[in-house]
Amino acid sequence: MSIVFELLRKPMLLGPEKAEEIILACAYLHNFLRKGQSSTIYCPPGTIDSDSTTAGELIPGERLEGLQENLVNLENR
Helix, strand or coil, X not given: CCCCCHHHHCCCCCCHHHHXXXXXXXXXXXXXXXXXCCHHHHCXXXXXXXXXXXXXXXXXXHHHHHHHHHHHHHHCC
């Protein structure tokens, strides 16, 4: 979710109760957009991890592959 909701990428300088409200709001909005009519716009097929029903393997999504590459590059510095 932090790919879409950038505020989740940084520490929140808020009290625990307010931070919890913001995280829950992001989760509710994420779920609403995933289930609504705009689901293919918000999350096109192949952008998030999925599993193969026949082989039982995890298929990484495109967004996460790019993020993982960035993390590897940071580790090598």
